[in-house]
Amino acid sequence: MYQLQQEAQRPKRITCPHEMESRPKYYGREFYGMISREYADELLAGAEGAYLIRESQRQPGTHTLALRFGHQTLNYRLFYDGKHFVGEKRFESVHDLVTDALITLYIETKAAEYIAKMTTNPIYEHLGYTSLIKDKMVHRLSRVRTEPRRVTFQRDERISSPLVQRGALKDTPEKQCFYEKIHNFKVHTFRGPHWCEYCANFMWGLIAQGVRCSDCGLNVHKQCSKLVPSDCQPDLRRIKKVFSCDLTTLVKAHNTTRPMVVDMCIREIELRGMKSEGLYRVSGFSEHVEDVRLSFDRDGDKADISASAYADINIIAGALKLYLRDLPIPVITFDLYSKFIQAAKLPIAESRLEAIHESLLQLPPAHYETLRYLMAHLKRVTQFEKDNLMTSENLGIVYGPTLMQPPEQNALTTLNDMRQQKLVVQLMIEHEDVLF
Numbered sequence: 027m028y029q030l031q032q033e034a035q036r037p038k039r040i041t042c043p044h045e046m047e048s049r050p051k052y053y054g055r056e057f058y059g060m061i062s063r064e065y066a067d068e069l070l071a072g073a074e075g076a077y078l079i080r081e082s083q084r085q086p087g088t089h090t091l092a093l094r095f096g097h098q099t100l101n102y103r104l105f106y107d108g109k110h111f112v113g114e115k116r117f118e119s120v121h122d123l124v125t126d127a128l129i130t131l132y133i134e135t136k137a138a139e140y141i142a143k144m145t146t147n148p149i150y151e152h153l154g155y156t157s158l159i160k161d162k163m164v165h166r167l168s169r170v171r172t173e174p175r176r177v178t179f180q181r182d183e184r185i186s187s188p189l190v191q192r193g194a195l196k197d198t199p200e201k202q203c204f205y206e207k208i209h210n211f212k213v214h215t216f217r218g219p220h221w222c223e224y225c226a227n228f229m230w231g232l233i234a235q236g237v238r239c240s241d242c243g244l245n246v247h248k249q250c251s252k253l254v255p256s257d258c259q260p261d262l263r264r265i266k267k268v269f270s271c272d273l274t275t276l277v278k279a280h281n282t283t284r285p286m287v288v289d290m291c292i293r294e295i296e297l298r299g300m301k302s303e304g305l306y307r308v309s310g311f312s313e314h315v316e317d318v319r320l321s322f323d324r325d326g327d328k329a330d331i332s333a334s335a336y337a338d339i340n341i342i343a344g345a346l347k348l349y350l351r352d353l354p355i356p357v358i359t360f361d362l363y364s365k366f367i368q369a370a371k372l373p374i375a376e377s378r379l380e381a382i383h384e385s386l387l388q389l390p391p392a393h394y395e396t397l398r399y400l401m402a403h404l405k406r407v408t409q410f411e412k413d414n415l416m417t418s419e420n421l422g423i424v425y426g427p428t429l430m431q432p433p434e435q436n437a438l439t440t441l442n443d444m445r446q447q448k449l450v451v452q453l454m455i456e457h458e459d460v461l462f
């Protein structure tokens with residue numbers, strides 16, 4: 027296929043002998059003004075790769091690229107907005123555009139059948155980038171999560187005494203993450219020849235030859251990108267920030283079960299802040315909270331959040347809330363938001379819990395694990411209520427809008443849902459032992 031690209035016809039510019047007054051300044055002498063389709067055809071006849079630009083007779087003011095390929099003249103509506111384009115790809119010059127068009131046309135004609143078959147036998151599974159990039163730790167990412175327990179909520183039983191007793195809370199400190207993550211593909215222009223890491227074929231064209239995952243750097247054809255499994259293993263070097271980074275992306279990059287910010291802040295708070303009055307309600311000095319954010323972004327899990335760095339525990343509590351609030355997708359994801367709100371609106375306590383439990387099971391695994399860990403922590407916070415004066419209701423008020431944000435932000439929904447947001451969090455804290 028690389029060979030084919032080399033064989034492709036080079037562009038031949040057919041220039042107009044007269045200076046055209048109507049010539050836009052971004053076109054050169056290949057501009058012929060308003061000539062007929064037939065005349066253009068005559069001018070190009072016989073020379074493969076020959077091209078010119080004409081003004082459309084049917085729609086004056088619009089331009090057409092006439093290009094000779096496969097013994098016929100192809101006509102494309104040509105656009106300019108600082109760059110030249112006829113389709114998705116944008117070019118600096120018409121010459122580049124034609125070069126790319128000729129390569130694409132040539133390869134797609136010559137190798138049509140081959141391209142159609144290209145993806146049916148990908149190298150990805152048996153060779154794949156897992157073995158191409160050996161130094162990278164890449165797990166086969168089957169969806170493994172702590173098997174969620176089925177819970178029966180019975181009317182006559184006290185809600186807080188579940189039929190199935192769960193074992194002691196495991197913090198699963200061992201490093202592991204089997205979460206699925208989709209790749210974050212963006213159109214990419216490769217310098218020099220590149221081959222697709224999914225189908226192993228050459229990526230043809232001059233620009234925008236394929237897509238690259240901005241989290242792990244996987245390079246594939248655009249058509250192949252739809253077939254690549256959701257097994258992105260983000261590369262720490264590509265993840266610029268800790269805050270405002272997608273939750274699943276961050277845990278996969280750090281190879282942890284939960285975002286390390288959550289673990290580190292909670293550990294620090296449990297160490298020295300559980301009795302602090304107004305924990306999570308009292309704000310830390312915002313410049314210091316911002317400071318913590320910067321040091322996480324800069325130093326990752328080496329960030330120093332100890333008492334010697336920040337004596338006031340409210341700064342750490344504030345940083346944890348900020349981290350959760352700034353997630354691009356909240357812990358309770360946008361698409362499950364209304365399910366949780368509806369659940370909280372149910373009149374009967376048992377069905378309310380049942381509906382919340384159902385919704386929890388649909389969360390992405392990394393989000394579920396984060397929420398589970400956070401709720402167990404908040405439950406412990408309420409056990410020090412005598413000192414910190416924080417009830418599950420207080421915490422619900424604080425954490426409701428932090429963990430849940432409506433997909434479409436508007437003042438009215440936010441106001442209307444506040445009661446339910448609070449209730450969802452309050453219930454998750456009070457019944458964390460049955461719900462998770």
Ligand SMILES: [Zn+2]
Nearest residue numbers: 209239242258
């Ligand atoms: Zn990726």
Ligand SMILES: [Zn+2]
Nearest residue numbers: 222225247250
């Ligand atoms: Zn491919």
